[in-house]
Amino acid sequence: MALEHADVLRAAHLARLGLDEGEADRYRDDLGRILEMVDQLQSLDTDGVAPLAHPLDATQRLRADEVTEPDQRETFQRCAPAVENGLYLVPRVVE
Template sequence: MALDPEDVRRAAHLARLGLDDDEAAGYVQDLSRILDMADRLQAVDTEHVAPLAHSLDTTQRLRADEVTEPNQRERFQRCAPAVEDGLYLVPRVVE
């Protein structure tokens, strides 16, 4: 399935990826070809096939409801680009 530039712009926006026009044009081409390849899937009859999300047929294990994680704010925020008063800072969020 061929993509048009609008599809790529839309995906880039949803994925919050800044793209310039040249890059976008390149991705339109690449992704169209990858999707063409992916379209080979359409030839298979899967009407009675259940989707497989995990290769093993196992089920979710549950964790006991216990507090096991101590406060490690200082360590975790050492790798943060901008913090103040223990808060992560981001450009103003307008509600």
């Protein structure tokens, strides 16, 4: 499956990763070669094989719905780039 310049820009936008046109060209070459390598998977017949998501086939454990964590907002906001009154600051979203 060949990769177009637009595919790279689309993935970059979905991943919220800033790329300029020159970088997008370079990544198209790299990603194209990686996908070419990955395309070997298509040659394998996997009819009837169930996908394996967890190497031990385990599923998520459930626990009782109890509050187990104390409030640590201040601790966790100490490593934030910009906070005020306990809120994370970002550029204005709603005018």
